[in-house]
């Protein structure tokens with residue numbers, strides 16, 4: 001299923017792309033937001049679209065490659081200043097008028113990447129990679145190599161999972177008998193480690209462990225922190241930055257960094273409170289339920 005862009009109207013309002021602008025989409029994926037931005041900047045503007053997942057980028061090329069002013073690059077948004085320097089000849093300016101980052105993973109990665117992001121449904125026999133880019137060690141190796149205590153800490157810290165110790169123990173025990181190599185084997189091991197009444201059935205018992213391992217495997221919070229440190233190199237004074245987060249760990253990092261920069265007088269926060277999806281959007285696209293948008297202007 002094609003990924004549905006979240007908070008599309010709100011992103012456009014706060015990013016405010018205008019004809020002729022140079023806008024960066026740091027997580028371009030299938031190009032949901034990018035297409036709307038391209039329409040606003042018109043053919044006189046430039047879109048630099050980045051994604052760490054090469055397969056998704058190829059699909060994006062097929063979808064928006066027709067736009068001559070869309071430059072699509074495989075890479076990590078934490079490396080944006082280097083990527084922009086390498087591509088300087090093709091870019092209209094050293095810094096952009098706006099930057100959008102829509103964090104986390106996409107519906108297509110969950111449902112069709114074949115890399116073990118999903119813990120249920122029909123795709124139970126996928127290799128346990130959970131990485132966006134092949135340069136990162138797969139989750140199957142991470143759970144094999146991390147000592148039990150460290151694994152429990154990862155599951156607790158990045159998943160908020162209170163049964164982290166029990167789950168880590170079960171993963172290590174099962175792994176000693178036979179390495180866990182698929183998403184289905186991991187999900188089953190996690191479920192068997194917790195009680196039947198886990199969260200009164202509200203969420204699958206594997207949800208938090210999968211989130212934690214995905215965040216850890218991709219260094220997601222470190223990438224975000226690096227990006228935030230580098231915003232003034234990426235976006236010009238007067239330019240806007242819009243960031244969509246999907247869980248409290250990410251949102252806290254964005255909120256605190258925005259506040260710190262505002263205190264130093266280097267930015268102005270333009271979303272006084274984080275912007276959630278409207279009720280109508282949540283009904284149409286349940287994935288938007290946990291989305292929050294924060295935006296700032298570089299001074």
Ligand SMILES: C[S@@+](CC[C@H](N)C(=O)[O-])C[C@H]1O[C@@H](n2cnc3c(N)ncnc32)[C@H](O)[C@@H]1O
Pocket residue numbers: 003004005006026027028029030031032033034050051052053056075076077078102103104105106132223
């Ligand atoms: C929620 S999706 C973006 C959806 C997109 N805005 C749309 O509407 O079509 C997040 C994307 O970010 C990518 N991604 C995750 N970490 C990244 C990173 N550090 N650098 C670049 N892309 C990253 C993922 O591969 C995924 O395609």
